[in-house]
Amino acid sequence: MTQTAQTFSGAAKAPDTTPDTAPALTVEALTVSVRTETGLHPLVQDLSFTLQRGETLAIAGESGSGKSITSLAIMGLLPPPAVRVTAGRIRLGDTDLTALPESRLRGIRGDRIAMIFQEPMTSLNPVLTIGTQLSEAIRAHDPVPRAEAARRALAALKSVRLSQPERRMAQYPHELSGGMRQRVMIAMALALRPEVLIADEPTTALDVTVQREVLDLLRDLQREMGTAIILITHDMGVVAEMADRVIVMKSGRMVEQAPVATLFHSPAEPYTRDLLGAVPRIGTAPDRPAQAAGPLATLSDVTVRFPLKGGLLGRTQANVHAVEHVSFDIRRGETFSLVGESGCGKSTIAKAMVGLVPHQGRITVAGQTLSGTGRNEPRDLRRKVQMVFQDPMAALDPRMRVGDLIAEPLLIHGIGTARDRRDRAADLIRRVGLSDAQLDRYPHEFSGGQRQRICIARALALKPDLIIADESVSALDVSVQARVLALLKELQEEMGVAYLFISHDMAVVDSISDRIAVMYLGQIVELGTRAQVFGNPQHPYTQRLIEAVPVPDPSRQRPPAPRMSGEVPSPVHPAGTAPARLTLRDIGGGHLVASA
Amino acid sequence: MSDAPATAAPVLTPKGAFRRLLDRKLALFGFGLIALVVAAALLAPWIAPYAPEEQLFDGLTLEGAPLPPDARFIMGTDLLGRDLFSRMLYGAQTSLVIGVVANGLALLIGTLVGITAGFFRGWIGAVLMRFTDLMMAFPALLLAICLAAIFKPSLWIVALVIALVNWVQTARVIYTETTSLAERDFIAAERTLGAGTGRILFRHILPHLVPTIIVWGTLGISTTVLLEATLSFLGVGVQPPTPSWGNIIFENQTYFQAAPWLVFIPGAAIILLALAFNLVGDALRDVLDPTQRGRD
Numbered sequence: 001m002t003q004t005a006q007t008f009s010g011a012a013k014a015p016d017t018t019p020d021t022a023p024a025l026t027v028e029a030l031t032v033s034v035r036t037e038t039g040l041h042p043l044v045q046d047l048s049f050t051l052q053r054g055e056t057l058a059i060a061g062e063s064g065s066g067k068s069i070t071s072l073a074i075m076g077l078l079p080p081p082a083v084r085v086t087a088g089r090i091r092l093g094d095t096d097l098t099a100l101p102e103s104r105l106r107g108i109r110g111d112r113i114a115m116i117f118q119e120p121m122t123s124l125n126p127v128l129t130i131g132t133q134l135s136e137a138i139r140a141h142d143p144v145p146r147a148e149a150a151r152r153a154l155a156a157l158k159s160v161r162l163s164q165p166e167r168r169m170a171q172y173p174h175e176l177s178g179g180m181r182q183r184v185m186i187a188m189a190l191a192l193r194p195e196v197l198i199a200d201e202p203t204t205a206l207d208v209t210v211q212r213e214v215l216d217l218l219r220d221l222q223r224e225m226g227t228a229i230i231l232i233t234h235d236m237g238v239v240a241e242m243a244d245r246v247i248v249m250k251s252g253r254m255v256e257q258a259p260v261a262t263l264f265h266s267p268a269e270p271y272t273r274d275l276l277g278a279v280p281r282i283g284t285a286p287d288r289p290a291q292a293a294g295p296l297a298t299l300s301d302v303t304v305r306f307p308l309k310g311g312l313l314g315r316t317q318a319n320v321h322a323v324e325h326v327s328f329d330i331r332r333g334e335t336f337s338l339v340g341e342s343g344c345g346k347s348t349i350a351k352a353m354v355g356l357v358p359h360q361g362r363i364t365v366a367g368q369t370l371s372g373t374g375r376n377e378p379r380d381l382r383r384k385v386q387m388v389f390q391d392p393m394a395a396l397d398p399r400m401r402v403g404d405l406i407a408e409p410l411l412i413h414g415i416g417t418a419r420d421r422r423d424r425a426a427d428l429i430r431r432v433g434l435s436d437a438q439l440d441r442y443p444h445e446f447s448g449g450q451r452q453r454i455c456i457a458r459a460l461a462l463k464p465d466l467i468i469a470d471e472s473v474s475a476l477d478v479s480v481q482a483r484v485l486a487l488l489k490e491l492q493e494e495m496g497v498a499y500l501f502i503s504h505d506m507a508v509v510d511s512i513s514d515r516i517a518v519m520y521l522g523q524i525v526e527l528g529t530r531a532q533v534f535g536n537p538q539h540p541y542t543q544r545l546i547e548a549v550p551v552p553d554p555s556r557q558r559p560p561a562p563r564m565s566g567e568v569p570s571p572v573h574p575a576g577t578a579p580a581r582l583t584l585r586d587i588g589g590g591h592l593v594a595s596a
Numbered sequence: 597m598s599d600a601p602a603t604a605a606p607v608l609t610p611k612g613a614f615r616r617l618l619d620r621k622l623a624l625f626g627f628g629l630i631a632l633v634v635a636a637a638l639l640a641p642w643i644a645p646y647a648p649e650e651q652l653f654d655g656l657t658l659e660g661a662p663l664p665p666d667a668r669f670i671m672g673t674d675l676l677g678r679d680l681f682s683r684m685l686y687g688a689q690t691s692l693v694i695g696v697v698a699n700g701l702a703l704l705i706g707t708l709v710g711i712t713a714g715f716f717r718g719w720i721g722a723v724l725m726r727f728t729d730l731m732m733a734f735p736a737l738l739l740a741i742c743l744a745a746i747f748k749p750s751l752w753i754v755a756l757v758i759a760l761v762n763w764v765q766t767a768r769v770i771y772t773e774t775t776s777l778a779e780r781d782f783i784a785a786e787r788t789l790g791a792g793t794g795r796i797l798f799r800h801i802l803p804h805l806v807p808t809i810i811v812w813g814t815l816g817i818s819t820t821v822l823l824e825a826t827l828s829f830l831g832v833g834v835q836p837p838t839p840s841w842g843n844i845i846f847e848n849q850t851y852f853q854a855a856p857w858l859v860f861i862p863g864a865a866i867i868l869l870a871l872a873f874n875l876v877g878d879a880l881r882d883v884l885d886p887t888q889r890g891r892d
Contacts, residue, residue, distance in 0.1 A: 382789060382790030394781035397786075399804065
């Protein structure tokens with residue numbers, strides 16, 4: 001065994017009694033149903049698979065496919081009393097989990113099967129230190145003295161390569177970054193050396209460079225400890241990089257099961273082919289002729305800072321430097337993308353451009369300059385710029401009919417009669433691919449993709465020159481995402497509207513953009529056409545971003561990424577100080593790169 | 597369908613909502629109770645067998661104790677030998693005014709203060725909420741006594757006084773809800789569409805507050821009816837011998853063991869009235885919420 005395994009030796013169980021050829025986990029004809037007023041309704045139907053020791057099995061599927069329900073069923077964590085296993089068996093080694101009472105299951109959870117969740121912040125107790133939580137988790141299954149538990153907890157933190165592990169033991173979850181918290185969750189899950197680890201979308205909430213590190217870590221730990229992993233994900237790139245075998249699920253049923261290389265290179269089922277076809281890949285979009293039109297919107301030297309007040313007198317003690325001296329322009333009819341990781345200031349720019357946050361510097365859209373106060377922008381300006389938000393459910397008033405929602409901008413701006421507005425709403429809803437018979441429905445009666453179409457229809461109602469799409473397709477399943485992106489392109493060609501497209505997803509940005517700006521800590525580090533930025537990335541951060549994107553091709557071998565230091569740079573600076581300002585240099589053809 | 601919007605509007609038109617309300621048995625029961633109380637209050641002069649202040653010669657036993665309910669006095673008599681049934685009928689007038697007007701006014705003030713403070717925040721919010729805190733810290737009864745001493749006590753003044761004391765909790769709760777609603781994406785979306793403040797407040801925020809307002813409104817009914825009783829007990833509420841359900845309880849509470857019906861009957865009436873409003877309120881909330889459609 002390797003070094004890490006030795007640090008865990010205190011927690012190691014007696015040698016396994018089952019022979020190595022026996023599967024770690026067997027699921028036989030599993031059916032999970034929810035009890036509704038109309039009777040039992042299956043969520044997962046007739047699912048069978050085996051998981052070998054040391055293997056990674058990916059369960060892939062879009063939302064509603066039943067992949068998370070499957071993982072909860074294995075953990076015995078289905079929400080009682082409505083949802084339960086109605087048929088089939090789940091065997092962990094020789095133990096039939098479906099036959100065990102809750103009291104026995106509790107002993108198995110964490111000890112023999114562990115799980116890591118999507119959102120590490122909500123899975124950690126915010127009022128306990130990392131050290132306490134890890135030690136408690138160990139002592140819950142193994143009644144060792146506190147000092148011994150703490151020693152093992154520290155060893156576990158070291159094994160997940162957390163920087164300064166001794167200091168982390170005394171810290172609280174909110175003091176760590178998202179990636180560090182997910183490492184703590186992994187440490188907690190693996191501290192007792194479970195036979196099976198279920199990872200439910202473990203990197204979905206993380207930035208792409210952090211995702212890279214966490215995936216590398218999971219793979220290394222698995223190699224060292226021989227844990228079998230069930231990886232639940234919607235991201236085919238993650239599947240390609242991590243899995244040995246893949247199960248594709250749709251509407252509660254298994255569509256296809258195959259080794260990863262077979263699945264990606266010769267998918268047997270049409271659904272799998274469609275799913276793989278919808279995944280955006282860097283460098284596959286056709287080039288578009290450059291837009292020669294003049295600038296529609298110009299940002300010069302825009303800065304947004306949020307004061308952090310504190311102390312007895314409530315004085316500003318520090319500033320969050322969300323956006324620092326950003327300048328760029330958007331041309332008529334083009335798609336300009338802002339890309340970067342969470343907290344880089346890309347959404348703040350969008351909010352400043354529609355006057356939702358105050359800013360310094362100058363923003364001009366279609367000949368009009370914003371006041372910069374964060375409110376009372378002229379109504380004319382509102383007509384020129386519209387916004388489509390990330391979560392369409394949150395962006396639509398749930399108490400209004402879709403027809404009224406789409407017609408509302410017309411009503412606000414006093415355009416047309418009630419009859420005209422209704423007709424226009426019907427036009428728009430047909431234009432985005434829905435039926436005008438759906439105008440009288442409410443937002444909750446639509447699927448996520450349909451809701452986003454409704455938001456797009458509402459944004460189009462005033463015939464704007466610029467639509468700001470802030471992570472507008474990030475919350476959608478890949479196949480839906482592909483269709484919404486296609487719709488956006490179509491509408492652009494038809495109406496000549498320009499997009500400011502904001503995303504963290506490099507592949508999506510590559511597929512839709514004309515020009516791209518890469519942001520890091522509130523500043524632009526690289527700006528250029530799509531070919532310039534993706535074909536010839538010059539800034540080290542841009543290169544790292546592009547390299548970190550999981551590629552949906554299992555045959556591609558990736559060099560391990562260099563490990564980053566533990567501390568994440570912060571955009572918060574004490575009052576009176578500011579981060580160093582980057583200067584952009586033109587390296588030819590309008591390709592701007594920050595000189596470090 | 598798109599050409600005929602009027603035909604395709606099944607729910608939120610007032611008529612549709614009302615019909616759906618009547619489809620609910622519990623709501624119907626609540627309506628029935630409220631109608632009964634309103635009828636009792638309005639028709640009191642005609643159905644009451646005696647005048648409410650009349651101390652009946654034969655309304656007490658020979659020892660001077662009140663009479664329990666029987667065929668003649670169907671709710672018994674009180675300590676002064678007055679017919680409790682007649683007093684309950686007339687008392688319904690007072691209690692309805694207090695429960696509906698005073699409570700409604702308190703809700704209105706509380707909602708306006710809460711929504712304004714929650715939406716605008718800043719100094720307006722700070723001033724309004726510090727004032728609310730001040731009102732909360734000040735003993736409500738003392739304040740009511742002060743106010744009642746300034747104005748000459750009459751039913752409407754008492755209602756006003758109760759409203760001025762009772763809006764505070766509503767304001768607090770509405771404030772908290774508004775602050776979270778104002779941060780929601782659909783409000784930001786409305787702003788980017790150019791919607792004005794009034795439109796955002798009344799078209800998009802207020803409808804989401806309706807469930808909270810209904811809950812506080814129904815909770816407030818029993819509180820206000822009892823507060824009125826306390827005030828009249830202290831001599832600053834509705835002046836005796838005018839009956840109200842609250843002061844019937846207060847006048848007779850010390851004789852609870854000897855004559856339990858004197859407390860039990862008005863107490864039950866208050867609870868039933870609150871329950872009736874609660875049932876109607878609950879149903880109203882469900883009917884007005886489109887996401888609840890088809891769940892009943």
